[in-house]
Each structure stands twice: as structure tokens, then as C-alpha cells.
Amino acid sequence: MSDGLTRMPPSRMLPSRVLGVPCPSVSLLPLEKSSVLESKSETCNVMSVKKKAFFLTILGSTFLIVLLGYMGHIGASMCFTAEPRHTNSSPTSSVSTTRAVGCTTAQGRSADGSVIINSDGWSEDGMLHLKRTKKRLPKAIIIGVRKAGTRALLEMLNLHPKIAKASSEVHYFDIAENYEKGIDWYRHQMPYSYQDQITIEKSPAYFITEETPQRIYQMNNTMKLLLIVRDPTERAISDYTQIYSHKQEKNKNYDRFEDLALDPETKEVNTHYKAIRTSVYHRHMAQWLNTSH
Template sequence: MTVKKKIVISVIIACVFFLILLCNLAYHSNHDLLCYVRPKTRLGDSQRKVLQDIDMDDDSMDLFHPKGMKRRLPQAIIIGVRKCGTRALLAMLKLHPKIQAASDEIHFFDREENYSRGLDWYRRRMPYSFPDQITMEKSPAYFITDEVPSRIYEMDPSVKLVLIVREPTTRVISDYTQIHSHKTDKNKPHSKFEELAIQDGEVSIKFKAVRTSNYAKHFDKWLDVFPKDQIHVVDGDKLILNPVPELQKVEDFLGLDHKITYDNFYFNETRGFYCMKDDLMSKCLSESKGRPHPYIEPWILQKLHEFYRPHNARFEELVGMKFDWPQ
């Protein structure tokens, strides 16, 4: 082989490695949510299990990342609550250059099949980050699962926890709306809201959505394990109306400089809520967010408000916050 051919081959190999490096950097960039949206595919249980069983070896992937970037266990976790804006909150926090977050819900601490795989399996589901960045993940089911607080504490007793809540009755209806929508799409039978939420004229705690909105009951279990100053509560209703102040409180809680500003948002009149933007692109949450809620009879709403009133008062006492919820 001539010297000229050797040089050409060497250049080609170098270019290939350089392109791979650029692709990996782009994929793990803090802006991945804004720059690229992968098509959402529905996987069967068997397919999902195969993907989970793939052993993503850090050592081999380190070659394609800048020196110092590694997969790390999260230093902060959004623990819930379902249908309170966990996805929106995480997407907004990813605008901060010091935050790297897992794109998917890991469900490590609440699912036995995942927890049994061990912390190294969990770590390998995290994004690459630099030592001065904070790694985050969110799995809303953590908040209501009894075993999760102690499991997270065993992983890292100093981990910072973020909880986002919305007005409880609105959350129940939103929860039902999502389930109702999924069953409708699959032509499956489903019950009306009032049939699930009300039984014998009273609010039914048999309905899981009703139990989930009893924030005080679940929060007590977290305070049995973690000190209150290690859990930050985000007002999800305020986050929707005016995101920046709530995000700045989270930045303070995480010990980060304020980098997320009003320049990172614009109000989408068509969607009816704020969308995100950065220097590269703009991004709204998926079409499934902000589904219209079904009509609920006023007397049912009143029943739910009355049911949650003492629980809400207890929750406000526990977290030291006042919410603009029906009294």
C-alpha cells in the first residue's frame, strides 16, 4: 500500500471518529429536548424488556465524550406528582446549562424488576454529565410508592428531591382524562368520571386518582425519611401561569445560578400555555399535554373540594406553603 493511500485511509478513519463524537455530543447536549425530538414509538412489554436488558458499558462509550463526562447517579430527583407537570418541569430545568436529565422515566425505585437490577443498572440509564453539573431524573410514581423514600435514602441520603403539585381536584380530573383518552384510542370500555370518583354519594377513596391527590398522606412518609429542607415543593398551577419565578426557586434549591429567564419562554396562543426556546430552536410539549377535561357536574366538584379541604390544610402545614386552592 502506498503512503498516499495510507494517508487517505487515516483521514477517513479520523473523520468517522470525529462525526461519531459530534453525534454523541449532540445527543447528550443540554439542548437535546429543544434540538431534536425522536419519534415516539409504542413498544410491547417484551421489546421493552429487551432494551432494558442491554448493558450500556460506560467504559466503551467514554471514548466518544469529552474528558470528565460520565454517567452519574442523580443528585436530584423529581419524585412526583403524576399529572402535575413533572414533564414540563424537567423540560424547563433542562434549559439550565448545569443540569443534565434523563429523557425517560426510569422507574427504578418503584418497580421491583428494575430495582433488583442494582444501582449500576440505574446509573447507566442516566445522561452523561460533567462533575460540576447536576444529574436529574423524574418518575412521578415515586411519590406514592411506600418503599421509595427509604430506597432513595439508601442510595444517597443527601440527594435533593423536587415535588410538584397542582390543585388536587384538577389533578384527579386530569388523571382520569389521560386514562380515558388512552382507552378511547384503543376502543376499550371505560367508566364515567362520576362513577369512579363518587360512590353512594360520597368521594370514593377506592379510585386511585383520588388517593394520589391526598398529598399530605404521602408526604408524611417522605418526612419519616428525609428532612423537610431536602424536599422542594413546586406550585404547578403557578408554573403554568408564570414559569420563571418557580424555576428560579428550584435553581436556588439546587444551588445553581439563575440562568433560566423570560427570554427562554413565549406564550403559545394556540396551545394556551408557555413554550420553551433557546439559541437554537423553540419547543412546545407534546400534543397530549393540555388535553381538554370532560365536563364535571358542579356538585361533584364541590364534593371533591370538601373532601380535600382538611388534607390540603395538613399539607400546607407540612410544607410551610400556602396554595390558592378552594377552601
């Protein structure tokens, strides 16, 4: 009595290859020897199952590796600081956003020192940002005055889509250690921006630092300088209060404002005290006005 196995075409009954691997012990068997056939078939089936399991494991592992690699890519991308503000700030951004993924550790720079972005929208400096954006030197700087509302001014300006602000105070022109790092370092502190945007940074200490006007002038003599001032006495008190609270946070003592602001002997205003000195605007302004000569 035939058992079904013998009625099957050889190719279905005894696959000569299992997942592309030859099964020689089976492919040479005569069809009529059904008993042998069955036992061999079982052998082959067992082997086939093993091989299938083996190759499925390989396939599964490959899939897992690819999946993990993809997730790793996403994870890496998420580590970077995207600058979503630009997403809404350019008419081209809706197209750019979908392409703005990628990361690499290479430090690619163009001849003028700008960070290069390749055609896929991948940054060459390990940062995630939008295609066609790059780090550019500022065209405007809020130079001060400290405690006069410089942060508010920067944030308000930054509401405009054509403005790209540096996220923190850069202190390039007033701190010698930063200035010595050079113009590329300074550019690197800037946000990614489109060509038609104005990059802006604020470092209120610039206004009162003697070297700053000349340094800015040397870098760009058409730089737009923004100065916001406040009632000098209120500004000095605000300045004192900030430092006082920092001292308190560290459980450190700090003199009273009147003891610092007034000369202890003459009781005149102590213009050597920094909070007062900063408020004598005309002295600092003279430095700026004389710079280009």
C-alpha cells in the same frame, strides 16, 4: 537515423523498475540494438502499463478502503446520541467538543461504577459524549406529583447550564424489576454530565409508591427531593383524562370519571380509585416525612 529513443539515457528510455518492480527483460538489453530495443521497449511498456494499472488498482482500492473506513467511523459516530446541550453548558466545552468523538463496544467502568472516558475523549460504553463527562447518580429527583406539571418543571430546570436531566422517566425506585437491576443500571440511565453539574431525574410515581422513600434514603440520605403539586381535583381529572385518551386510542371503553371517582353505593369520594388516591397528598407525604426515622 536515430529515433530519439537511442539518444535518451538508458534510465529514461528503459526503466529497470516500474513502480518498484524489476523489469529484467529490458534492463539487460544493449543500447545499440535499437530495433530490438524498440520491440523490447514496447514489450516493457505494455508490461509497465499493466503493472502500473495493477498497482494503481491496488492503490485505488487501498484509498477506497481507507475512505470507507473513515466514512464508516463517521457513520458510526452519528448513530450515537450526542448530548449537545452540554456543549453550551460548560466553559470548557468549546475545547471539549472537537475531541468528543468515538465509539467502542467495551463496557469500561471505574471502581465507583462510573463510565470511563479515555484520554482521547472516547467513551468506553459505546456512546458519544464529551470529554470529562460521565454518567453520575442524580443529586435531585422530582418525585411527583403526576399531572401536576412535573415535565414542565424538569424542562425549566434543565434550562440551567448546571443541570443535566435524564431524558425519560427512570422508574428505578418504584418498579421492583428495575430496582433489582441495581445501582449501576440506575446510573446508566443518567445523562453524561460534568462534575459541577447536578444530574436530575423525574419519575412522578415515586411520590405514591410506598417503598420509594426508604430506597432513596438508603441510596443517598442527602438527596434533594422536588415535589410539585396541583389542585387535587384538577389533578385527578387530568389523570383520568390521560388514561381515558389512551383507552380511546386503543378503541377500548373506559368508565366515566364520576363513576370511578364516586363510590356507587355511598356516593362518597372513592379514595380507592387511583386518580383520587394520588391526589390525597398528605397520606403520601407522611411516608416521606417518616422515612429517616
